[in-house]
Amino acid sequence: MEEYSSKVMEHFRDPRNVGTIENPDGVGHVGNPVCGDIMELYIKVNEKEIIEDARFKTFGCGAAIATSSMVTEIIKGKSVKEAEKVSNQTVAEALGGLPKVKMHCSVLAEEALRKAIEDYRKRKNT
Amino acid sequence: MKVYLDNNATTPVAPEVMDEMAGAMKIFGNPSSLHQFGVRARHIVEEARSRLAAALGCSEEEIIFTSGGTESDNLAIRGALKNTEKRHIITSAVEHHAVHNTFNELGKQGYELSRIGVDSNGVLVAGELERALREDTALVSVMLANNETGAVQPVREIVPLIRETSPGAVIHTDAVQAFGKLDFNVKDLGVDLLSVSAHKINGPKGAGALYIRKGVKVKHLVSGGHHERNIRPGTENVAGIAGLGKAAELAVPLKAGVIEKMKSLKQRLIEGVREKVDNIRVNGDPENTLCNTVNISFNNVEGESVIMMLDMEGIAVSTGSACTSGSLEPSHVLKAMGVDPVAAQGSIRFSMGKYTTEEEIEYLLEQLPPVILRLRKMSPLEG
Ligand SMILES: Cc1ncc(COP(=O)(O)O)c(C=O)c1O
Ligand code: FES
Numbered sequence: 001m002e003e004y005s006s007k008v009m010e011h012f013r014d015p016r017n018v019g020t021i022e023n024p025d026g027v028g029h030v031g032n033p034v035c036g037d038i039m040e041l042y043i044k045v046n047e048k049e050i051i052e053d054a055r056f057k058t059f060g061c062g063a064a065i066a067t068s069s070m071v072t073e074i075i076k077g078k079s080v081k082e083a084e085k086v087s088n089q090t091v092a093e094a095l096g097g098l099p100k101v102k103m104h105c106s107v108l109a110e111e112a113l114r115k116a117i118e119d120y121r122k123r124k125n126t
Numbered sequence: 127m128k129v130y131l132d133n134n135a136t137t138p139v140a141p142e143v144m145d146e147m148a149g150a151m152k153i154f155g156n157p158s159s160l161h162q163f164g165v166r167a168r169h170i171v172e173e174a175r176s177r178l179a180a181a182l183g184c185s186e187e188e189i190i191f192t193s194g195g196t197e198s199d200n201l202a203i204r205g206a207l208k209n210t211e212k213r214h215i216i217t218s219a220v221e222h223h224a225v226h227n228t229f230n231e232l233g234k235q236g237y238e239l240s241r242i243g244v245d246s247n248g249v250l251v252a253g254e255l256e257r258a259l260r261e262d263t264a265l266v267s268v269m270l271a272n273n274e275t276g277a278v279q280p281v282r283e284i285v286p287l288i289r290e291t292s293p294g295a296v297i298h299t300d301a302v303q304a305f306g307k308l309d310f311n312v313k314d315l316g317v318d319l320l321s322v323s324a325h326k327i328n329g330p331k332g333a334g335a336l337y338i339r340k341g342v343k344v345k346h347l348v349s350g351g352h353h354e355r356n357i358r359p360g361t362e363n364v365a366g367i368a369g370l371g372k373a374a375e376l377a378v379p380l381k382a383g384v385i386e387k388m389k390s391l392k393q394r395l396i397e398g399v400r401e402k403v404d405n406i407r408v409n410g411d412p413e414n415t416l417c418n419t420v421n422i423s424f425n426n427v428e429g430e431s432v433i434m435m436l437d438m439e440g441i442a443v444s445t446g447s448a449c450t451s452g453s454l455e456p457s458h459v460l461k462a463m464g465v466d467p468v469a470a471q472g473s474i475r476f477s478m479g480k481y482t483t484e485e486e487i488e489y490l491l492e493q494l495p496p497v498i499l500r501l502r503k504m505s506p507l508e509g
Contacts, residue, residue, distance in 0.1 A: 012431070012434060013438065015504065018503065018504050029506070035471075036456070036467060036468065036471055037428060037471075038506050038507065039506070040506040057504060057505060057506040058504055058505070058506065059426065059427070059428055059504075059505045059506055059507050060428050060431070061428055061430040061431060062430055062431055062434045064428075064431075065431055065504065
């Protein structure tokens, strides 16, 4: 297989923001239909719509863990609006690229983020 | 510490084999040439043939050298089918891709396939085979031992069954993983065709052989000269063949002492993991798997991340077959055994070799539990 970048390895070795958030403002739970891997993303959003905290739990390959970790880093401190623009490409690029067969893993992170934001909006509007 | 526990993927080349190959490489003649240069090269090829024949328990004329296990499997199956009009072929559900995909392609070409299932230990269900056998069955291919789980198949037992119901059928077995780790000889097994590969027995990559029982017909797949009795044209890979011969010779004593050693390491590995990690499943019956192979599902973690974390500690293991890494599909072998798909995703194969030591297994048993614990903490599947 193609090798992982050093950035991927760094995040895999030492993933940031592992875990859950008590009383989260949004949760995204997604499964990857391609490989069966699973990711959960938790976000805490303040009244200014800034993502104060983000945590993840992932059952997946090295790329899935690294992209989970990276996506939490990227969105922390961002407004929900800004976070919405984060795509799997953004995450993969921030990791110094991913092997071709592993690009779908970054989609997992993107979808978890979308679902978490969706969930946040739903909770806010009810 | 560096610990290599992926010997079913490939093995380190034995120093004796390297010496043999280095010597052979100095003999540059073409084994088909009539002059002295050729004669010396021919001598090396024939010496290797007799060593391999001795290790397998057959005669020299029954050995055809190939480029490895994959080619041997293809040559056996496709080459035998070229000599018959019959179109029904049988295999097991747990074959290596070299056989599995060959059957898939033959299916697309119009052959009628029967794929025989396995029980939860990965062992062929003989009754199912019995029902599938027909008078017009052309070929049966069942591996001797599985690469992912080490499960040993009842090849010796099914041969008489096949002969009785399908007297014209050619019987092939892929013995790539069994060779050197299981005490067998081809006459006892009673098969017609048997594949071996050098790099699984501390020999070089790109060298293998097919045993063809005297009287059984196999036709060449590529056209060319008269090498290897017209069955496998092309100037011989002299150094590779020399390496295979030497490795086969070394594999014979391996059968005695080293098998016992590996068995006790295997037992220690299984006991150790059971003791230190909960929520696991050992795939395959340890009493009926190869002496060097242990396959364990670690629930709620994913295999690739286990491999990567162990790799950081200097330990090399794998998920299923090496050819599957990089592919996203779960192992067809574990699936056929009825292993739950999520558990299959967390399955790790530990495969020892003749150089594996007790210290290495103890090191693994120290490093593995914290890795599983860490990944489980990260897993959304853990409560
Ligand atoms: C059971 C089995 N058959 C065939 C092969 C293919 O052998 P080779 O790598 O020499 O082509 C392997 C190993 O990869 C194997 O484990
Ligand atoms: S292979 Fe499943 S997320 Fe990477």
